[in-house]
Amino acid sequence: MRRHLLSVDDLSRADIERILGRAESFAEVSGREIKKVPTLRGRTVINLFYEASTRTSSSFELAAKRLSADFVSVKSSGSAVEKGESLKDTAQTLSAYDPAAIVIRSPQAGAAALVARWTRASVINAGDGKHEHPTQALLDLYTLRRRAGSLDGLRIWIVGDVLHSRVARSNILAFTRMGCEVTVCGPPTLIPREIEALDCEVRYTLDELGEADAVYALRMQRERMTGSFVPSLREYAAQYQIDGRRLGPGQLLMHPGPVNRGVELAAEVIDSPQALITEQVESGVVVRMAVLYELLAGGGAPSAARVPAEAEEPQPA
C-alpha cells in the first residue's frame, strides 16, 4: 500500500477501482442518520491550506471527522506562515504532532511532494499550483461512473483554460487511465504546447462537441479573462460557453466549481438534470473518506489496536 497520494500517476487502474468501490460503501453509511465510523479513532489529520478553498478543505474535514479522526486545520493567514516560516519548517513543526496524514493545498507545483520528504505522515495533495489535484479527479470519476454506469470508452471533452488548470491535468490522467477518450478544447493561448503527449486530442472550436458523452467545463479565472490570453470575456463566452444550444440531449455536464455563471456555463445548463455539478460536491466527502482509508487503514493495515477489526469495512458507529 502506498503512503502518499501526490499525483493521479501514482495510482493504477486497480487502485482507482478499489478507492471508488470503497467510496460506494461509505456513501451507504452517509445515507444513515449517524454518519460516523470508528476507523481512524485516535489518529490525527491536518489540513494545511496555503490557498483559499471551500469545497476541498471542508470535504476533507468532514471526511476525517466521519472516520472519527482528530482534525486540525492550518491556513496560511493567521499562522506562522504569515511570519515567513518556510514550507520545510511548517511541515516539520506539524509533523512533531505525529499526525497520520497531512492534507496540503499550495499555489506551487511539487509542494506536496516536498512535504512528503520531510514528514513521516501520509501526505495528500489537495492541489499543488497548476500541477495536480488528484482527489478532485477521483471524485469526478466516481460521480461520472455513478451516472454513466461505466467509464470504459466514454468520450470526454474538457473545455476551457487547460493551461492554468490542475484539475484538467489530473483529470486527463485519470480519465485516460480508466479507459476514456479525452479531448481538450479551448483558446489556443490556453492549451499547453505538446499536451497531446498526455494521450488526448486537441480542438480549438466546439464544432464537434456533439461527439462527447460528457462535457467537463473548467473554471475561467477572472484574471485570465482580460489581457493577452483572450481578447475579451465576450469573445470567450461566444466561442466556448456551454449553453443549451451546444449541450446536446444525453450529454452529461461537469464542472469543478465554483462556476462563473454566464461565462463558461450558461444558467440553463447548470440547472439542467444533465448537470452533475451538485453530485460532484456530494461525492467529495465519500471519495476523500475512501482516500484517507486507503492511505491510513487499507492494505498494509496498521496495528489492530489502531484499527478495530470490525472497521475493516465501514460500519455505523
Place this chain on the structure above:
Amino acid sequence: MTPIPTSDNGSHARPGTQLDRVAAPPATILLCGARLLDPRAGIDQKADLLVRQGRIAEVGDELAPPDGAELVDAGGLHAFPGFVDPHVHLRTPGREDEEDIDSGTRAAAAGGFCAILAQPNTDPAVDSAPVLRSLRERARAEARIPTGFLAAITVSRRGEQLTEMAELAAVGAVGFTDDGSPVASAGVLRQALQYQRLAGRPLVLHAEDPSLSGHGVMHEGAMSALLGLTGIPSAAESTMVARDCALAAYEDGFIHVQHISARESVDAIERAKAVGTKVTCEVSPHHLLLTDEAVRSLHSNMKMNPPLRSEDDRRALIEGLRSGTIDCVATDHAPHAREEKEEPFELAPMGVTGLETAFAALHTGLVLPGVIDLGILVGRMTAGGEPFGVPAPSLAPGSPANVCLADLDADWDVGEAGYESRSTNCAFDGRRLTGRVRMTIADGAVAYRERSFALGAVA
C-alpha cells in the same frame, strides 16, 4: 597579477587582459609516466612531464628530476592542459554566504580548472571601476587560481544606460555582460557594440527575449504540459541569438553568446559564423547531459536559466560542440543557499553549481559511451578564455604550467565527501561519475591536490 598575452587564434579581443590570484611559489615537479593529451599542441603520448620554476620545461621518457623537484607517480593517470571556465558566479560581493573568491576558486581547482572568469551580477553589480578594483584586490588575496572579472554592459544591469566601459576596460574588465539578464533593447545593444570600438572587450550576451520567456520556470514542451509549469520556449533564446548576431555583424563588433541550450540557437550561430560574423559561444555540461525529463522530479537542482531542454536540443548541442560551432564548455557555476533551493520548484532560484563535476560528468556521459572523443572534450574545456584574449593552456615545453592530472578510471559519488564550493546545489549531486581530478597546477603553482592522492605523492 598575471598578465596574459593575447592569443592570435580565434580571439577578437585586444591585449591587456588581466587575471589575478594569490602570489604562489612556482612549482618544480616531475610528473612520471602520465598519459599526456593536448590536442592543440599535437601531444598524445605516455611520457614524463617536467615543470621547472612554473613552466613546462620538458616532455620525454625517463626524465631526470632536478634538485629539489617533487616527484609525482602519475602512472595510470592522464595529464591535460588545465581547463578554463569563462562563466562562473563567485557571488562576491554580496552573497558571500553562497560563495566567495576563496571557495569558488578552490572548487574550480578541484575540477581541474586553471583559470576562471567571474560574472558581474553581484550586489552591487560590477558596473564601476571602484567595484572592479576592489574585487581584483580581493582576488590577489584569495584566489587559488587566476581569476578574471567581467563588468556589466549597463548600469545595475538594467539594460538602459551603458557603464563606463572604457574606464572599466582600463581597470581590467575581461569582457562585458549583463548575464542573468539579456540586453533586451536592440538599440542599447547596438550602442554597446558601437562603443566596443573604444572599450575593446568582448560583449558577452545572455540571449533571452523576456517577452517570450515571461515567468517561465522550465523548457516549454510535453514535460511542462504534464507538470503544469510555465514554459520557456526555445524561441525565447534562438530569436535573441539571431538578433544579437545580426547586430554584431552590422556594427562589425565581436560577441560571445552564453550558455546556449536550443537547437535553433546552434543553427543561428552556425549561420552567423558562415557569413563571417565575429561570434563565439559556450555550452554548459548540464545542457549537454540532461533534458527536461529530469525536471519530472521537480527537484530544484534541475532548475536553471536557460532551462534543460529536449533530447533533440541536447543532440544538437553535442553535435555543435563536436563540429566547433560551439567553441567551449562553460559551467555557469551558480551557487545558491540551501534554504533557497529547498523551496518548491517555482519559487526556488535558477542555477546550479558545476565546477567540481564538469569534466567528470562530461567524461562519464559523453566520452565513455563514445559520443565525443576525449581529445575534443579537452580541446573545448581548455578554450574558454580564447574569446577574451586568454590563450588556451598548453603542455608544450616553454608554456606556463597549467596542468590537470586526472584518473579516468576512478568512480566517485558526487557530494558524498562534500563540496569545495560553499553551496551544494549541484546538478549532478548524488550521481556516480567516472573520472576524478587528482591534481591541478595553475599558472605554475599547485592549486589543488586530492587528499588521498596527496598521501600517495612521493616527496
